Amino acid sequence: MDPQTQSSSVSTSHTISPDGLNYKKCKLLKEENRLLDSVLLKEENPFDFFRVFFESIIAGAMAGVVVEAALYPIDTVKTRLQAARGGGKVVLKGLYSGLGGNLAGVLPASAIFLGVYEPAKQKLLKALPENLSAFAHLTAGALGGAASSLVRVPTEVVKQRMQTGQFASAPAAVRLIVAKEGFRGLYAGYGSFLLRDLPFDAIQFCIYEQLRIGYKLAAQRDLNDPENAIIGAVAGAITGTVTNPLDVIKTRLMVQGSSKQYKGILDCVRTIMREEGTHAFLKGIGPRVLWIGIGGSIFFGVLEKTKQMLAKKRPENHNSFYLKQE
Numbered sequence: 196m197d198p199q200t201q202s203s204s205v206s207t208s209h210t211i212s213p214d215g216l217n218y219k220k221c222k223l224l225k226e227e228n229r230l231l232d233s234v235l236l237k238e239e240n241p242f243d244f245f246r247v248f249f250e251s252i253i254a255g256a257m258a259g260v261v262v263e264a265a266l267y268p269i270d271t272v273k274t275r276l277q278a279a280r281g282g283g284k285v286v287l288k289g290l291y292s293g294l295g296g297n298l299a300g301v302l303p304a305s306a307i308f309l310g311v312y313e314p315a316k317q318k319l320l321k322a323l324p325e326n327l328s329a330f331a332h333l334t335a336g337a338l339g340g341a342a343s344s345l346v347r348v349p350t351e352v353v354k355q356r357m358q359t360g361q362f363a364s365a366p367a368a369v370r371l372i373v374a375k376e377g378f379r380g381l382y383a384g385y386g387s388f389l390l391r392d393l394p395f396d397a398i399q400f401c402i403y404e405q406l407r408i409g410y411k412l413a414a415q416r417d418l419n420d421p422e423n424a425i426i427g428a429v430a431g432a433i434t435g436t437v438t439n440p441l442d443v444i445k446t447r448l449m450v451q452g453s454s455k456q457y458k459g460i461l462d463c464v465r466t467i468m469r470e471e472g473t474h475a476f477l478k479g480i481g482p483r484v485l486w487i488g489i490g491g492s493i494f495f496g497v498l499e500k501t502k503q504m505l506a507k508k509r510p511e512n513h514n515s516f517y518l519k520q521e
Contacts, residue, residue: 244314246509251313252306254501259305260298262494266486267294273482274358277446280471286360293357296365300350304343309498312339312400328408332401340396341389348388349381355449375453384448387460391441395434403430403495424496431491435484440476442483443467 263270268290275286312335319331353368362368372380406426410418418426444463447456457463467475 247314247317248310250502250505251309253505254498255309255312256302256306257501258309258494258498259301261497262490263298263301264294265493266490267291267297269482269486269489271358273479273486274355274446274450276479276482277443278355278359278450279478289360292360293354293362293365293368296357296368297350297354299365300346300353304346304350307346308339308343308396311342312336315339316404329401329405332404333397336397336400337393339400340393344385344389344392347392348385351388352381352383352449355446356452359450361450361452372452380453383451384445387441387445387448387463390460391438391445394441395438398437399430399434399491402433403427403491406430418499420496420500423499424492427495428488428492430495432484432488434491435487436480439480439483443476443478446479 271290271292272287315338316331316335319335320328323331349369352372353362353365356362356368356372357365362371369381376383403426406429407418407423410422410426444460444467447463447467448460451457457466
């Protein structure tokens with residue numbers, strides 16, 4: 196039954212059944228018809244921004260925590276490989292060192308990232324021509340990365356110091372870093388982090404979104420969970436490979452502590468090239484690509500699944516279901 200016919204039947208029902216029960220039922224149906232008409236006509240809801248924001252926060256937090264908990268040992272190995280100078284040996288003990296403190300930072304950081312990325316992406320896609328969708332995804336990814344960096348950098352500093360055996364617990368790490376290096380110590384390597392993560396976030400999400408668009412056009416249907424996961428893995432692996440040199444620089448600057456072996460990004464690059472050669476920038480690339488490839492699969496798989504679950508709980512979907520039952 197179309198909305199116009201339903202409206203007509205509601206009006207007739209109200210005329211011939213004026214008792215309280217039928218009146219309330221007719222009033223409810225009128226309200227549901229109004230909501231359904233709004234959905235069918237695709238009217239813009241002024242609360243859409245907040246809905247997208249809160250759904251993105253939940254989905255981002257869920258995806259970030261699941262990935263970090265599942266793949267933390269691989270990340271630890273990668274960090275130790277990159278931090279080792281010259282022919283230093285990599286210790287495989289305590290691969291979960293710092294996980295608890297890291298999860299406490301990953302949850303809000305992932306939530307902030309998606310909370311900024313999704314609304315920004317939707318606004319940009321509406322404002323820009325369709326052929327510039329890649330630019331919209333790149334920009335939204337960079338904006339999300341910049342916003343979440345305020346939480347991600349201190350989390351990353353503490354995590355990597357613990358992964359390299361400098362501290363035994365996250366609270367002790369924070370306390371001693373601040374005592375020895377000041378509050379700025381928690382943001383050690385911030386410039387190199389942005390140098391790595393802004394292009395990383397922008398490229399990864401752009402590749403993921405563009406691959407999904409292309410796949411949907413070719414398949415002429417929505418993607419299922421395994422397909423989302425595979426595309427996420429491909430996007431992660433490509434991005435992890437391209438940005439590995441930046442990750443090496445970021446790791447060296449973050450774990451150096453108060454010793455100040457490097458004076459900055461350029462000095463770090465020159466020192467690594469002089470002492471270890473250019474091949475040092477590929478250190479940890481195996482674990483990194485493995486970690487980010489599998490992580491991309493899990494992250495985007497959990498992200499899309501969570502978004503689907505949240506979408507089913509929206510009021511308009513409940514109203515549509517109720518009307519079908521009537």
